[in-house]
Amino acid sequence: MKIIIPGGSGQLGNVLARALHHQQHEVVVLSRDPVNAPWQMIGWDGETLGRWAEVFEGADAIINLAGQSVNCRYTAKNRQLITDSRVKSTRVVGEAIIRAWNPPRVWLQASTATIYAHRYDASNDEATGIIGGNEPNVPGAWRFSTDVATAWETALKESPTPNTRRVAMRTAIVMHPGAGSPFDMLLRLVRFGLGGQAGDGRQYLSWIHEQDFVRAVEWLIAHEELEGPVNIAAPNPLPNAEFMQLLREAWGIPYGCPSTELMLEVGACLLGSETELILKSRRVIPEKLVRSGFEFAFPSWAEAAKELCRRVEGTSRAAA
Secondary structure, three states: OEEEEEOOOOHHHHHHHHHHHHOOOEEEEEEOOOOOOOOEEEEOOOOOOOHHHHHHOOOOEEEEOOOOOOOOOOOHHHHHHHHHHHHHHHHHHHHHHHHOOOOOOEEEEEEEHHHEOOOOOOOEOOOOOOEOOOOOOOOHHHHHHHHHHHHHHHHHHOOOOOOOEEEEEEEOEEEOOOOOOHHHHHHHHHHOOOOOOEOOOOOEEOEEEHHHHHHHHHHHHHOOOOOEEEEEOOOOOEEHHHHHHHHHHHHOOOOOOOEOHHHHHHHHHHHOOOOHHHHOOOOEOOHHHHHOOOOOOOOOHHHHHHHHHHHHHHHHHHHO
16 A cells, blocks of 8 residues: 655654555655655655645555644643644645545544543543543643644544545554653653652553554554544553553562652653643543454553563663
8 A cells, every 4th residue: 555644753653654664565754854764755844735745646545643742841832833733734634635636545644532531430432432621620731732632633624535534543642662652751660660650540541552553553544434533542541550550560570659749740840741641531442443343462551561561671682
């Protein structure tokens, strides 16, 4: 297949591009800063139509991952960058699809599991999940994240692409062992004895193993009955305290120092991040994927954590 990945030069894009290239697909990544890669890289600005749009002709799938990282402080400037990078790139991808004589069959648009409300009582699926933004007693920064996700998906809905199926991928945290990845940062905490629960540890963490993320993307491309919002998450989210305990067990460390909310706020300020990434309860289940017949290679965090830790250990031994 010919697969175009706008915004595919980040961590998640590299995971996807590498896997699809390995499977002999023709992969084209659109990037603001194209570099040498095993697949084709083309420059774009993520806002305006250009020569890059020519590669959309005859493509099998567009997977738009463009968007400024949310791992930052939510200052007014960063909020604008985060919002604009998502909404403008989505709109221009839609324009490129509309102008194609032979448009792509499917457009997979990045979204986020953060769109759902902070809650403990029940899981959020695509049909009955509660969209966030109106929860009582949550920080304003959390409402911002929900507003961004909603604007992101609205831009997708408003793009008239009658000959191209559209899917909003509400993706949970993708776990892979790459440097600087969420898993890498969590494992560093464990290795330094800081991998205890965050806050009261009740907040749910939704996640997906990188292999299942890639397989889910391929499944969405192949299954024409799937459209609209689709949750890309493992079927078993779990509370932060249990999640960190299983990660410690996978690495062979019995104890991790817990972090209070005050400690997390101080740390987030020092690291230029936000506590929402740690404290918001994201309890998401992939109802549409499961009902369509998708089977997860890593449905439970215990097995996923062990596999990821084994790979980190193998890399460490190889480098020694």
